[in-house]
Amino acid sequence: MKDIVETLQAGAGKQFINLSAGNPLILPEVEQLWRDCTTELLASSEYGEVVCRYGSSQGYAYLIETIASDFNRRYGLDLNNNNILITPGSQSLYFCAANAFGGLTTNGGIKQIVLPLSPDYTGYGGICLFQDALVAYKPTLDVEEEAHTFKYRPDFSQLSITERTGCIIFSRPSNPTGNILTDNEVGKITALASPYNIPVLIDSAYAPPFPALNYTDMKPVFGDNVIHCMSLSKVGLPGERIGIAIGSSRLIQVLESFQTNLCIHSSRYGQAIAANAISSGALANISEQFIRPFYQKKFTMLEDSLNSAMPKNLPWFLHRGEGAIFAWLWFKDLPITDYQLYQQLKKVGLIVVPGSTFFPGLREEWQHKQQCLRISLTGSNEEIAKGMKLLAAVVQTVYQLSS
Structure with a gap:
């Protein structure tokens, strides 16, 4: 991301199509909601x-x-105040959890922080004070050759959850891929963790009820060893840093104690206006009526543009668009690395994110890690359409030169 910022700053008037951003767009209806809640x-x-x-x-x-x-x-739960913690963004929540439940133990051992499906959110790579504690697992791939699509799935034949595991973390829907683990897959993960009382943190920054950036049916998963983790960043409050943890009181108490020493508490202003937006029902309505349709149309636009621009005879595959605000592309047998492709795309005025940054904790060699790109859905329709044409032309040249 630093290279992207420096490229944009040093552009000297050059126009870039920037499809790298994770920053949500400011939708008028969302901004007005927070103006109204602030006035209140x-x-x-x-x-x-x-x-x-x-x-x-x-x-x-x-x-x-x-x-x-x-x-x-909404979900037929029996929550009380002891089941909920407000944090200064969800990133700090994962930092607290990784170091409270994982990392160095009192006897000098290491409790692992397990990412059961790689690729996943690049920010997980920095949450643990002991890098050796972070362990990710390679997925299986469901590939539809003719449709040029694919989907990652957890490889349960390889996934290892033991007494050495401190906690488990995964995003659902996923940043960067848009993947949504099925209820059955989530159930298998929580069942593996249950005998050891291992917390399972489900990063629901894009999940319903808000921001509801799921394009296929899904429901949040709760349970005794599950910590349901939310963020209000994608509903228009990234600057206020509001994260939400929902779980058993014993797990919430551990995280609250850690947070007390770390930062006291999250922004009270952000919390107060969020309370008004949730209690009125406006936040859930805005999410379903404006935020989800807006980004879902962007994904459809990108998918159509790729199908139109990309040569059918090249081994390119778009991850199924199940949620979030990104598209994820895999170029099988890519003759150059993802970073080299990123540099070539910059030369024609297109900025995306190299995929290799989204495999934290996955130590084994795997060519696939250098064959992917993340594309943001935050561009205009015109930018997305033009960007996919530029991408197609560069990728076609790369494959042709190698042959």
Whole structure:
């Protein structure tokens, strides 16, 4: 990402199509929601208490109560306030969990942080103070040759969960691939962890009920050893750093204690306006009516552009678009590395993200790691269509030169 920023800054007037961003677009309806919630907070007698005073490390009480009520009604749960923790973004939540449940133990051993399906979110690569503790597993691939599509699946014949495992983390829907693990796959992972009381953190930053960036049917999974992890970044509050953890009180208490020492608590202003948006039902409605359709149409646009521009005789494969705000492309037998392809695309004015950065913890050699690209859906329709034409032309040249 540093190279991308430097490229854009040093462009000297050159126009780039930037399809690298993970920053959500500012949708008018979403911005207006947060303006309305801010106006409501400013007019409230709670304003001073929210902004001018410290609060509980667990989070703003009204937000916690609102989440418990909403999820109990929506999913038939029996949550109380002790089952919920508000964190300063979900990244800090994974840092707390990785080092509270995994990493160095009191007897000098190492508890592993397991990523059961690689590739996955690149940010997991920096959450553990002891890098040797992070272990990822290679997936199996379901490939549809004629359709030029594929899907990653966990390889349960290889996945190892033992007493040496501290916690398990995966994103659902996935950043970077848009993959959604099935209920059955999630159930198998939690069942493997259960005998050892291992926490399973499900990164639901793109999941329903908000931002609801799932394009196929899915429901959040809960359980005694599951920590359901959410973020409000993709519903228009990335600057406020609001993460949410939902789980058993024994696991939430551990994370709260860690957080108290780390940062006291998350932004109270962000928590307060989020509470208003959730309690009114507006946040879930905005997610379903505006955020999801907007990005789903972007994926369809990208898919159609690729099918139109990419030569049918080349071994390119688009991961099934099941959710999130990215597309993931695999170029089988790519004659150059993903980073070299990224550099060539920059020369024609297209910026994407090399895929090899999304395999944290996967130590074994695997050519596939250098054959993928992540493409953001945050560009305009025109940028996406033109970008896929540029991509197709460069990739075709790369394969032709190798033969």
